Amino acid sequence: MVETFFHALKTDGLQPDVHAYNALINVYCQMGYMVKAYELTDMMMRDGVSPDVATYNGLMHGLIKRGFILESRELFDELVRRGFSPDKFTYTNIIHGCSKQAKFEEAYLIWCTMSEHGTKPDVVTCSALLSGLCKAKRTHEASLLFQRMLNIGLEPDLILYNTLICGFCGEGNVDEAFNLLSMMAKHGVLPDNSTCQSLIYGLEKKGIENPIESAALKLDQIFCAI
Template identity: 30%
Template sequence: MSLQNVLRTLKTVKRTPARLYQEFTELISTPPKPLDATTITLLSNLNPNSLRFILSDPKFRTSKCLLFFNFLLKNQSLISFKIDLHAHLTILCRLLQTRKFDDAEEILRYVSVDENNRYPFHVIASAVEICCLEPRVRAKLFNSMLKVYSDCENWDRVLETFDHMRSNGIRIDERTCTVHLVTLIRCDEVQKGLGFLYRLRESGTEVSVYSLTVVVDGLCRSGEIRRSRELVEEMVRRGTKPNIITFNTMVDACAKRWNFVELDRVLLLMEKEGVALDIKTYQFLIDGFTSAGKVEEAERLVGEMHDKGLKVNTHLYNLIISGYSRLGSVDSAISSFCTMDERSVVPNADTYWALIRGLCRAGETGLAMKYVLEMQSKGFELDSVILNSLIDGLHNKEMIYEALELQLLMEQIVLNADSSAWKKKVNGSLKSNQPDQAEEPKEAVEK
C-alpha cells in the first residue's frame, strides 16, 4: 500500500487502525533519504485529531507510538500543525502505563523545562485533567513531574506540584519525595529539605525512615547535630521509627566533632528506642574517642565488642595502639598489642608502625628494634618513615654508633631506600659528639 493511500485513510479511517498504524511505522522506520516531494506532501495531510488517535489507541504498541511521535518531532516542518501539549501528554500517559519512566521523564522535561517548549505548571495541570482520566496514571504523571522539577533544581515548581497534588487528592509517592530530599541535601539546601519534610508530614503522607535519615544526614553535615536529634525525637512521637543508619549518622557526626555531651544523648535515645549498636557504631565511637585522647574508653568499647561476639578488625586496635603511643603510654600500647594476639586479631604493618613510633618517641629504641625485627620476620616491608624514626630515636639518646649500625643493616634490608638523610644525620652526630673519631667510620658511612 502506498504512503498516499495510508495518509488518506487518516481522514476516512476506512482501514483498521492497527493496519493503518503498522504501515505508518514501517514507513517511518525506513524513511526515504532525502524525503521526496510526494512524501512531504502526503505528510502535510496529517492533522492533530489523527495524531492523537494514533497515540492513544491501545491496539498500537507503545514503542511504535513513541517511534512515530519522535519522528514527527524531528520533522515538524513536514506537517501542517505544531504538535501541541495534548499530544505530548497523550504519549506521556502511554509511557507511564507501560512503566517506561525514563522516556516519560524526557518528554516531561521537554514540555516543562526546556526553554523553547516550556509550558507553565498550571497549563500542564489543566491539560492533564483532560488528557489523563485514569487516577493511577495521573498520580504517576504528577510524581514524575515533581521529580523532573527536582532534578532541574526548580524548587518552587516542586512545591507548586506538591501542593497541587495535595489539594486535589492525588496520591503522593513518598519514594519520589525521598529522592527530592536527597537532591536538596546534595545541593546544600538543608533548610529547604527540613521544610519539605514537614510539608510531607503535614500532607498526611507517611514519612519513611529513609526520608528522615536523609534530612538527619544533612543537618549533621552542616553541624546541626542537636537539631537532628530533636527532629528524630519529634518524628518518633509521630510514628516514624529511626533505624541503625539514622543513629549511626548522628553518632558519627558527634564523634568526629568530639561533641560527647550530645553523643551521650544520642546513645540514650538509641537505647530508649531499642536499637542496638552495630559494628559501624562501635567504629565511629572508637575512632572519635581515640582521636580525642579518650583511649581507655575506646579500649573498653573494643572489649565490649568481643563480649558481644562482634568482629573486631585490626584497624580498631591500630587506633588504640596509635592513641596510646601519642599519649606516651607505651606500656598500654604494648598491652593492647599483646591482647590482639590473645584474641586472634592479626596485626598488620600499620599496627607495628604505630607501636614502633610510640616506642621511639618514648626513647625505648631497644624495644622498637625488637618489633622491627619481628615485623621483618613476618614479611612486612620496612619503609623510610619507620627507619627515620628509629634513627631519630637512637640519635636523641646519643647512640651514634648504634644508629650507624642500624643504617648499614637497613641499607641491606631496604635496598631502594634513600639513606642520604640518615648519612647526613649520623655524620653530623659523629663530628659533633666524637670529633677525634669522626674520620674513622667515614668509609663505612659512605659505603
C-alpha cells in the same frame, strides 16, 4: 543525572515514591546542599509521600557532616515523636554527632538505650563513639567501652582496632597498642598501613630509637607467630 531522572518522572506524570525522593535527598545531603534537601522534603510531603527513617537518616548525616549537631539532634527527636523506630544508621549518626561535640556522656547514654528500642549496637556504632573518645585523649573510657563491646559479643574490625591503636599511640602508650595487636592476631585481623604508621608514631613518642625498624620487628613477632 539523579535530578534529571527525578524530574523526568514528574514530567511524565509519574509520582515518585519515598525511595525516589530519598535517593535525591541523599545526593543533596552528601554534596552539602541542605537547603535543597529540605525543599525536596517539603515537596515530598506536599505530594502526600511521608518521610521514613531513611529520609531522616540522610538529613541527619548531612547536618552532622557540616557541623549542625544541634539541628541533627532535633531531627532525631522529631523522628521518635513521629513514632518511627530509629535504626542502627540513625543511632550511628546521632552518636557521631554527640561525639564531635565531646558530649560523650550523652552519646554513651544513647548507645546504652539502643537495645531498649530493639536495635542491637554494632561495630560501626561503637566506632563512632570510640573515635570521639580517642580523639579527645580519653583512652581509658574508650578501653572500658571496648571491653563492654566485647562482653556483648561484638567482634572488632580493622577500623575499630586502628582507632584504638591510634589513640593509645598518640599518648605514647604502646604497651596497650601491643595488646590490641596481639588480639588482632588471635582473631585473624591483619594490620594495614594505618596500623603501622600509628605504631611508628607511638614508638617515636615514647623515645624509641629507630621506630620504623622497631615497629616492623614487633609486627613480625606478633603476626608471624600465628
